[in-house]
Amino acid sequence: MALPAPAQTPSGTRSGTRSALLVLEDGRTFRGESFGAEGETFGEAVFSTGMSGYQETLTDPSYHRQVVVMTAPHVGNTGMNDEDTESSRIWVAGYVVRDPARVPSNWRSVRTLDDDLRDQGVVGISGVDTRALTRHLRERGAMRVGISTTENDPERLLQRVLESGEMAGSNLSEAVSTPEAYVVPAQGERRFTVAALDLGIKSNTPRMLSERGVEVHVLPATTTLEDVRAVAPDGLFFSNGPGDPAATTAQVQLLQDALRAGIPYFGICFGNQLFGRALGFGTYKLKYGHRGINQPVMDRTTGKVEVTAHNHGFAVDAPMEGSTSTEFGDVTVSHVCLNDDVVEGLELRDADGRLTSFSVQYHPEAAAGPHDAAYLFDRFVDLMTERKDA
Numbered sequence: 051m052a053l054p055a056p057a058q059t060p061s062g063t064r065s066g067t068r069s070a071l072l073v074l075e076d077g078r079t080f081r082g083e084s085f086g087a088e089g090e091t092f093g094e095a096v097f098s099t100g101m102s103g104y105q106e107t108l109t110d111p112s113y114h115r116q117v118v119v120m121t122a123p124h125v126g127n128t129g130m131n132d133e134d135t136e137s138s139r140i141w142v143a144g145y146v147v148r149d150p151a152r153v154p155s156n157w158r159s160v161r162t163l164d165d166d167l168r169d170q171g172v173v174g175i176s177g178v179d180t181r182a183l184t185r186h187l188r189e190r191g192a193m194r195v196g197i198s199t200t201e202n203d204p205e206r207l208l209q210r211v212l213e214s215g216e217m218a219g220s221n222l223s224e225a226v227s228t229p230e231a232y233v234v235p236a237q238g239e240r241r242f243t244v245a246a247l248d249l250g251i252k253s254n255t256p257r258m259l260s261e262r263g264v265e266v267h268v269l270p271a272t273t274t275l276e277d278v279r280a281v282a283p284d285g286l287f288f289s290n291g292p293g294d295p296a297a298t299t300a301q302v303q304l305l306q307d308a309l310r311a312g313i314p315y316f317g318i319c320f321g322n323q324l325f326g327r328a329l330g331f332g333t334y335k336l337k338y339g340h341r342g343i344n345q346p347v348m349d350r351t352t353g354k355v356e357v358t359a360h361n362h363g364f365a366v367d368a369p370m371e372g373s374t375s376t377e378f379g380d381v382t383v384s385h386v387c388l389n390d391d392v393v394e395g396l397e398l399r400d401a402d403g404r405l406t407s408f409s410v411q412y413h414p415e416a417a418a419g420p421h422d423a424a425y426l427f428d429r430f431v432d433l434m435t436e437r438k439d440a
């Protein structure tokens with residue numbers, strides 16, 4: 051017997067009755083219910099395996115132009131709070147969930163996930179078999195997708211999906227970067243100054259540097275070497291960010307100039323890919339990428355395995371064994387993903403074998419995520435300390 055419909059929707063829950071359509075670029079179609087804003091959206095369909103941290107995922111600028119499919123079946127259970135956002139807004143182009151929380155419950159929750167998606171105009175879909183969708187993306191690879199609450203015909207939506215932009219070849223850094231430079235002060239005594247290029251930076255990165263006595267000058271993506279020098283930095287940092295590293299040239303040149311000037315460098319994710327390109331390696335698109343908070347990585351310099359947060363669809367193509375000599379020094383692959391042997395870190399050493407710069411493909415700032423890799427911020431501080439003492 052069918053249950054009687056509730057007399058009214060309890061406050062804070064989704065209305066969720068309008069139907070929504072999802073069409074992948076190879077024609078596979080899913081039907082579900084509208085979740086978040088109504089309308090139509092397009093992007094690259096990717097899946098994230100994180101069982102928590104949806105607020106940090108949604109607000110990570112690296113997801114710009116991507117439609118995120120959550121493999122965790124229940125999403126929104128702890129609502130949205132005012133502390134965990136990784137930037138000023140939700141960046142995902144669309145959101146796909148199986149079973150949204152009807153009543154969020156957490157002492158910090160101030161809004162529902164549905165409210166925030168709707169208020170920020172982010173189109174989503176719920177009630178989708180996210181296991182089937184994820185398996186499809188895993189087998190066929192990441193691809194373009196459209197979600198619509200206004201179109202009922204899959205063929206017509208497919209046409210628009212095929213007209214939408216591809217991720218490969220997209221340069222998106224300037225679309226997400228800060229328009230103006232700003233400073234995150236060091237906590238306690240200021241020990242170092244770092245110039246941090248914002249290519250889509252997450253709030254937790256300057257926070258983790260500032261906790262280590264670093265004054266962080268967050269600079270726009272269009273920054274020149276003169277702007278970097280004006281900060282008189284002890285180190286240069288390039289953040290995570292959206293888009294195809296192969297479509298980014300100005301920042302690669304800036305990094306090469308900074309390396310020639312002898313400024314120690316640390317890069318995260320997109321910052322690892324641009325470091326790879328600056329050193330002369332290529333980058334390539336992974337079939338479906340790594341997105342989640344439990345990816346095993348080995349630090350080959352210590353042999354230790356860490357459980358890490360990932361969000362990348364591209365990777366650096368560098369030789370796993372031996373070192374490669376470049377005009378900047380000798381490069382080795384310092385970290386590797388134990389799931390699929392993808393390059394997860396690079397290390398540059400001078401002729402005396404001293405570390406001069408390094409980067410990782412994953413997220414030591416890990417918000418949300420395990421904090422196994424936080425030691426990398428200490429490694430950057432140690433590198434700047436050695437430079438200062440030298």
Ligand SMILES: NC(=O)CC[C@H](N)C(=O)O
Binds near residue numbers: 290293294295361
């Ligand atoms: N999180 C990131 O920095 C992502 C880097 C790049 N856009 C990729 O998808 O691989």
